Amino acid sequence: MNRPVCLIVPDIDDIEPKSSDPPMTASTPPQPTTEPPTKRDLLLDCAQELFTKEGFHATGIDRILDRAGVAKMTLYNNFGSKEQLIVEVLDRASEGLIGMMGEWAARSSDPFEQVMHLFDGLGEWFSRPDCRGCLLQAAAAEFSDPDSPVTQAIQRHDARVRTLVTRIARATECRAPDDLATQICLLLAGSLSAVRVCRCRQPADAAKRAAAILLEDACRRAEPPRL
Amino acid sequence: MNRPVCLIVPDIDDIEPKSSDPPMTASTPPQPTTEPPTKRDLLLDCAQELFTKEGFHATGIDRILDRAGVAKMTLYNNFGSKEQLIVEVLDRASEGLIGMMGEWAARSSDPFEQVMHLFDGLGEWFSRPDCRGCLLQAAAAEFSDPDSPVTQAIQRHDARVRTLVTRIARATECRAPDDLATQICLLLAGSLSAVRVCRCRQPADAAKRAAAILLEDACRRAEPPRL
DNA sequence: TGGAATAGACAGACCTGTCTAGATGTTTAG
DNA sequence: CTAAACATCTAGACAGGTCTGTCTATTCCA
Numbered sequence: 332m333n334r335p336v337c338l339i340v341p342d343i344d345d346i347e348p349k350s351s352d353p354p355m356t357a358s359t360p361p362q363p364t365t366e367p368p369t370k371r372d373l374l375l376d377c378a379q380e381l382f383t384k385e386g387f388h389a390t391g392i393d394r395i396l397d398r399a400g401v402a403k404m405t406l407y408n409n410f411g412s413k414e415q416l417i418v419e420v421l422d423r424a425s426e427g428l429i430g431m432m433g434e435w436a437a438r439s440s441d442p443f444e445q446v447m448h449l450f451d452g453l454g455e456w457f458s459r460p461d462c463r464g465c466l467l468q469a470a471a472a473e474f475s476d477p478d479s480p481v482t483q484a485i486q487r488h489d490a491r492v493r494t495l496v497t498r499i500a501r502a503t504e505c506r507a508p509d510d511l512a513t514q515i516c517l518l519l520a521g522s523l524s525a526v527r528v529c530r531c532r533q534p535a536d537a538a539k540r541a542a543a544i545l546l547e548d549a550c551r552r553a554e555p556p557r558l
Numbered sequence: 559m560n561r562p563v564c565l566i567v568p569d570i571d572d573i574e575p576k577s578s579d580p581p582m583t584a585s586t587p588p589q590p591t592t593e594p595p596t597k598r599d600l601l602l603d604c605a606q607e608l609f610t611k612e613g614f615h616a617t618g619i620d621r622i623l624d625r626a627g628v629a630k631m632t633l634y635n636n637f638g639s640k641e642q643l644i645v646e647v648l649d650r651a652s653e654g655l656i657g658m659m660g661e662w663a664a665r666s667s668d669p670f671e672q673v674m675h676l677f678d679g680l681g682e683w684f685s686r687p688d689c690r691g692c693l694l695q696a697a698a699a700e701f702s703d704p705d706s707p708v709t710q711a712i713q714r715h716d717a718r719v720r721t722l723v724t725r726i727a728r729a730t731e732c733r734a735p736d737d738l739a740t741q742i743c744l745l746l747a748g749s750l751s752a753v754r755v756c757r758c759r760q761p762a763d764a765a766k767r768a769a770a771i772l773l774e775d776a777c778r779r780a781e782p783p784r785l
Numbered sequence: 786t787g788g789a790a791t792a793g794a795c796a797g798a799c800c801t802g803t804c805t806a807g808a809t810g811t812t813t814a815g
Numbered sequence: 816c817t818a819a820a821c822a823t824c825t826a827g828a829c830a831g832g833t834c835t836g837t838c839t840a841t842t843c844c845a
Binding site for chain 2: 384385386388463468472475485486489516518519524525528530537538541544545548
């Protein structure tokens, strides 16, 4: 509560919109670099950063504007409302997350290894000191009206994750791939929730071990019983 | 959480002091009933309900006061600040949840069954239409300053859950009970996160199946390899 | 008599969203 | 190449709320 007001200068670090870390993003739009970002993208970036750090309700429009160095009307011309800004931030964050997960999985062609790489990637992410967990999960905690566009964005993301994981699970050719996918999604959600408290990669590593056991079990049951 | 301890005010409509649902509570304080709740408890109840439904930042003090029918000074005399009110709501919610989990587990004396009952209980909770997931998890999403008293309350809760689950896991006498406990905690957190989106008991049931597999695996590995 | 609760005003800040009037830069027409 | 038309962005004031927290004067009840 009671946060420093009108934070022109960020927490410890930059003023520059240059992200001071290898972006770890997948799927940044294909821009040929060196081109200055549009005001729109700048707003999305700053909004995402502040929403991630402080929460959605706790972050005022003015804080975002100060940070982006952009006039209020630019925001309202581009997004129309704070709610719509939140929705677009969430959609973009989801896109980035799904992209990252896709890249992690693509480190192998074997579906078992793909799942392992999923949690390895998560562990790398969790290791970064600025990692605050999944923004979509945070939004789900802060917005509970099932009809709001924010909730719908969250559900879209959820469906995307499930699709990605289900695709991998089915490739294992185990007996009940959709159940396996559900269990892996639970482990993903669990580690994303846990990292918010422990702030280290441990939940990802633990989830990886659990996923390996579940995977092995699912595939074992698919084969005729030995003996 | 939701833990309708002494929930004086029903869900949508207000004012009547009869609690309109089988309380599902564990560990309501031992009060000999019929005694009117203190203003303090009334405030905690209403605050918990509104925080659960709307979020912490989105819920203003005045809304809590209106709902409780209590003067502002009563709140500030009892709690001193909104932040402290949040902390006490969280501590009480944690107590309720841990109590519920303890009762669920106590439905059996076999540790394997205790874990199963844990997720069964979760499923019963998730089945209630007013279930909005775990308030502590929501708080973790909304408050990220690691030094804030709110965060400390969340960490206390986390430690309590871990203690409870670890105690059960150790009773199984499997080889690595603490790892097993970590995995079960991940499944708990995962299903608590998932219920926020799907609003049904399915995550609890899926987590139960996953937990059974992990448990069986952990115990199997403890025994000498067959053959 | 005294402690607890009350209503209600109040301060000072922040909130979202609107409006205006002017600056800037880019495209198009002559 | 110039000039007009256009869209975008700017700063800043503003409206109408809401926020947390304080204060006072009064009432209730033990």
